[in-house]
Amino acid sequence: MQTITVLPESVANKIAAGEVIERPASVVKELVENSIDSGAKTITVEIEGGGLSLIAVYDDGCGMSRGDALLSIERHATSKIRSANDLGDIVTLGFRGEALPSIAAVSRFEMLTRDEGSLAGTRIKMAGGRLLDVLEEARPSGTTVWVRSLFYNTPVRKKFLRSARTERNHIIRAVVLLALSHGNITFRLVDSGKEVVYSPARESLRDRVVDLLGADFADHCLPVRHARDGVIVEGYAGNTGATRSTRRDQYVFVNSRPVASPEILRGIAGGYRTLLPGGRHAVALVFVETGTAATDVNVHPAKREVRFSKPALVEGVVAEAISRTLRPGTPFGTRESGAPYEAPAAVTEGPPTKEELTAPPVPAVAGEQAEMPVERSMRVVAQMKGLYIVCEAEEGLVIIDQHAAHERVLYERYVRDYRAGAVHVQSFLIPQVVELGPEESSIISRHIGGLAAIGYDIKPFGDRSFAVGAVPAHVSDADVTTLVRDMVAGMEEGPGRHAVSGTVEERLIAASCRSAVKRGDVLEPAHLQKLVDELLGCERPSSCPHGRPTMWARSWDELDNSFKR
Amino acid sequence: MxxxxxxxxxxxxxxxxxxxxxxxxxxxxxxxxxxxxxxxxxxxxxxxxxxxxxxxxxxxxxxxxxxxxxxxxxxxxxxxxxxxxxxxxxxxxxxxxxxxxxxxxxxxxxxxxxFPKLPDFSGKESFDVEQGVFKDMLRKTSYAVSQDETRYALSGVLLEIKEDMIVVVGTDGRRLALIEKQGEFAREFKKNVIIPGKAVNELLRIMGDEGTMSISFLPNQAGFRIGATLLTTRLIDAHFPNYTQVVPGEAKEKVVLNREEFLSALRRAALLTSERSNSVKMQFSKRGLEITAVSPEIGEAKEEIDLAYEGTEMSIAFNPYYIMECLRNLDDEDIIFEFTDPASPGVIKNEQSFLYVIMPMRVT
CATH class of the missing domain: 3.10.150.10 (DNA Polymerase III, subunit A, domain 2)
Known part of the structure; x- marks a missing residue:
């Protein structure tokens, strides 16, 4: 029998360090966050060898006295919170009091710091968590931390690191994320003497984006600004022409903290619904402000995740914000057009209606189109190759794909019809019993009422079993167990939004594709004009429901340039 | 050779x-x-x-x-x-x-x-049945079989042999067709098996209207000998739902309808159903039977059938295709349609021992 022993502190520290300090980028993140919290105006990060040989962070923040400096390297020593109550209202990036001791436990660590009140700075030297030396040294107020030979005493972690190049890229991303969310601070990242990131303090977010992500990124984005029920969403949404094969270029922040948030990523995807081709992801920069009380950041040791008290609300507001931004759909000058800013709390959230539950989440507010300052008329010039419609608009030349255009027109009509119609529900002879896992059961129990409204009669049938007595007729022969499971999977955020509307949406898209005019259909000029007019009347005229573009445009200026006029 | x-x-x-x-x-x-x-x-x-x-x-x-x-x-x-x-x-x-x-x-x-060997039924107990009778039983039930492979137990017809009665049942969970024949099998022979839909379709193709055929069983196989032809099939190893539980008791209302007239009225009304609005409303009143289909995005249809109806006025929605499939496979001049209320199953019967239970639809 093994007996139980309390681990020596050095081992415990290494274990804890494993959670916080995953890779060199985590060190950079923790140290830069400390600098931000200390009120620094300028933060410089130096790295060598992908951060494994050296990470140094210099700041001009408030610094620490000798006593505080010595305390800061103790575990759970922090200036940022005082009691558990403060956890509900965290305004600083850090709060756990783990960063410095964790880093010090797995590296050769040095820190030089001075606060305004001290005459001399304090230099602390440590190795593998052991305090080696404490010296006095001159320094302007602020803190410098040097981390050398990271993971030298944890060979396992070191073995699992990627190449120095990969680690360097992670560090760059960590610095970029923090710089994006703190525009009033100057950031510099220097790799082996070469400046990789330089972003002076900026007034506007757009300038920051240009500095950090490039002018190209900024040019392909539309500003996002939307608020509802205390959730404020700001940032940039890439236009539908700028897509990526991964979500890497979706930068998400909650209360100025870079996070990985599935709710917000789903909200972004929802906002782009039917606008992007399958497997493509938009570029986006999304800042969500919820107030500190509505989020819990004390979920993950590295604070990469947050919990929202109302996740469905956050997802919904993000989706709204994005889709409002994209709606104008003018083929010209995406840069100039912006979404109208709506004051917070202008819209209140009532209980979900049947329309909201069954309809694909494409915002259809017909009355709002009036406020859109968008060119709404084009003159058809010709049809080419039985596919392309050439149009003259006020701002330039537009070529429209007739099939894609008609698909979009039909799809939006079908969606309207779908919402107008009633749900036809087919009962079963014998209810089908579906057995679910404990988590699934509790989710579905909460949504039984909402599911009934959209045509699913589901009743509890003993422990974790549910009897499905009826389903909407249009889901005819699907396997009910799989269907219910899929619905539950997408239902965390509210009944029916995902699985149900997804199925319906696919059918509507398929139907619009079948009925649309095809390539090779030669159309009368009057018919072409009608199609173009109807397309321009659509909520989202710029892409077909599969997400392919419907039109291609060149402004007169661009044409003039091409002819060197 | x-x-x-x-x-x-x-x-x-x-x-x-x-x-x-x-x-x-x-x-x-x-x-x-x-x-x-x-x-x-x-x-x-x-x-x-x-x-x-x-x-x-x-x-x-x-x-x-x-x-x-x-x-x-x-x-x-x-x-x-x-x-x-x-x-x-x-x-x-x-x-x-x-x-x-x-x-x-x-x-x-x-x-x-x-080449895989067919199962060997020699020496197994078998029973004989008129080809025409068995073919008719399969024809009147097999269309109700589930086309959905995931509902394994329902993807075939139930063949139940008990004492001197043979019962065939097909269902997809939304409607159920059942037919019984009595007193035509001399032998005492008990069996309760599910024959896969594919085998049923092949049998319908092979069987004639004259002469007898014999059916024999192995634990997980059935063999059908029809003249010089032997069809063998694996049986569906699943639990068929208890169909007696589905057959409703005494219905409140009962009408007799001309099968052809009913079928063609439904066929016409169904023209104005759509993928989404796929139900017809059957309204019974003193004026007779009114069948209506309404698709908001297409239009509507109304069919009237004369009927001496004295019962409670009510309207019940059904999937017209489910009723049409049943009527198409019957040969009777008239059929009996029974119902109780808009939430209870409707039943179609003929003069013989055929029964069709169909669940209503609900429009919300």
Whole structure:
């Protein structure tokens, strides 16, 4: 029998360090966050060898006295919170009091710091968590931390690191994320003497984006600004022409903290619904402000995740914000057009209606189109190759794909019809019993009422079993167990939004594709004009429901340039 | 192997066996038909591992033997050869040769050793039934079978044999067709099996209207002998729902409708249903029966049928296609339609022991 022993502190520290300090980028993140919290105006990060040989962070923040400096390297020593109550209202990036001791436990660590009140700075030297030396040294107020030979005493972690190049890229991303969310601070990242990131303090977010992500990124984005029920969403949404094969270029922040948030990523995807081709992801920069009380950041040791008290609300507001931004759909000058800013709390959230539950989440507010300052008329010039419609608009030349255009027109009509119609529900002879896992059961129990409204009669049938007595007729022969499971999977955020509307949406898209005019259909000029007019009347005229573009445009200026006029 | 046989009889048995052969099969030999020549006869066998068919016809066999050859091409040759008699020769190496007049074919076969054996029903207890009767029972129930493979237990018809009664039931969970025949089976024989839909469709193709057939069972197989043809099938190893629980008790209202009139009214009304609005409303009142279909995005249809109705006025929604499928497969002049209220199942009956239960729809 093994007996139980309390681990020596050095081992415990290494274990804890494993959670916080995953890779060199985590060190950079923790140290830069400390600098931000200390009120620094300028933060410089130096790295060598992908951060494994050296990470140094210099700041001009408030610094620490000798006593505080010595305390800061103790575990759970922090200036940022005082009691558990403060956890509900965290305004600083850090709060756990783990960063410095964790880093010090797995590296050769040095820190030089001075606060305004001290005459001399304090230099602390440590190795593998052991305090080696404490010296006095001159320094302007602020803190410098040097981390050398990271993971030298944890060979396992070191073995699992990627190449120095990969680690360097992670560090760059960590610095970029923090710089994006703190525009009033100057950031510099220097790799082996070469400046990789330089972003002076900026007034506007757009300038920051240009500095950090490039002018190209900024040019392909539309500003996002939307608020509802205390959730404020700001940032940039890439236009539908700028897509990526991964979500890497979706930068998400909650209360100025870079996070990985599935709710917000789903909200972004929802906002782009039917606008992007399958497997493509938009570029986006999304800042969500919820107030500190509505989020819990004390979920993950590295604070990469947050919990929202109302996740469905956050997802919904993000989706709204994005889709409002994209709606104008003018083929010209995406840069100039912006979404109208709506004051917070202008819209209140009532209980979900049947329309909201069954309809694909494409915002259809017909009355709002009036406020859109968008060119709404084009003159058809010709049809080419039985596919392309050439149009003259006020701002330039537009070529429209007739099939894609008609698909979009039909799809939006079908969606309207779908919402107008009633749900036809087919009962079963014998209810089908579906057995679910404990988590699934509790989710579905909460949504039984909402599911009934959209045509699913589901009743509890003993422990974790549910009897499905009826389903909407249009889901005819699907396997009910799989269907219910899929619905539950997408239902965390509210009944029916995902699985149900997804199925319906696919059918509507398929139907619009079948009925649309095809390539090779030669159309009368009057018919072409009608199609173009109807397309321009659509909520989202710029892409077909599969997400392919419907039109291609060149402004007169661009044409003039091409002819060197 | 060497034999001579009538082209027409060979063609007709080939037609019987080739229906179950899939053109896309992962096991190449399953695309083949097994030829077995014995004293005075040739038999052909095909299988897809679930269902197997063997069919025999007379032949002048000079040299007995067996081989397997691709059934589609073989059948094509037999069909196109414009001669009363065909001579077939197969070498030890499974090379088949047909030589006739100025035509010559050579086909490469595969050894019978790799061909799956059909289950052997010899010596098993069997019972006899009139082909016409059994065919009628299958025809009136098989359309209700679930087309959805995930509902395994419902993907075939239930065949229940108890004392001197035979019951066949088909259901997809939304409607159920049931037919019983009594007193026509002399033997005491108890059985409760599910026959896969595919086997039922093949049986319907093979069975005639005259003569008897015999049915026998192995623990997980059933065999149907119809004249010179044997169809074997794996049985569905699942629990068929308790159908007696689904059959409603005494209904509150009952009307007699002319089947043809009812069917054609439904067919017309169904023209204005859509994928989304796929129900018709049946309204019973003193004025008779009114069938309406409303699709907001298309339009509406209304059909009236004269009916002396004294019961409670009510309207119930049904999927018209479910009713139409049932009516199409009946032969009666009139049918009985029973119902209780908009939330309870409707029932179609005929003068014999046929029963069709259909769940109503609800429009919210």
């Amino acid at each position: 060497k034999l001579k046989c009538e082209r027409e009889s060979l063609q007709s048995i080939l037609h019987r066996v080739q229906g179950i052969v899939s053109s896309r099969t992962a096991i190449p030999i399953l695309a083949n038909v097994m030829l077995e020549a014995r004293e005075g006869e040739i038999s052909l066998t095909t299988t897809d591992l679930d269902v197997g068919i063997r069919c025999t016809c007379g032949a002048e066999v000079e040299e007995a033997g067996a081989t397997t050859i691709p059934v589609r091409r073989f059948s094509g040759i037999v069909k196109e050869l414009n001669l009363p008699e065909i001579t077939i020769k197969v070498s030890e190496e499974n090379v088949l040769e047909i030589r006739h007049g100025r035509s010559y074919f050579k086909m490469l076969g595969l050894s019978v050793d790799d």
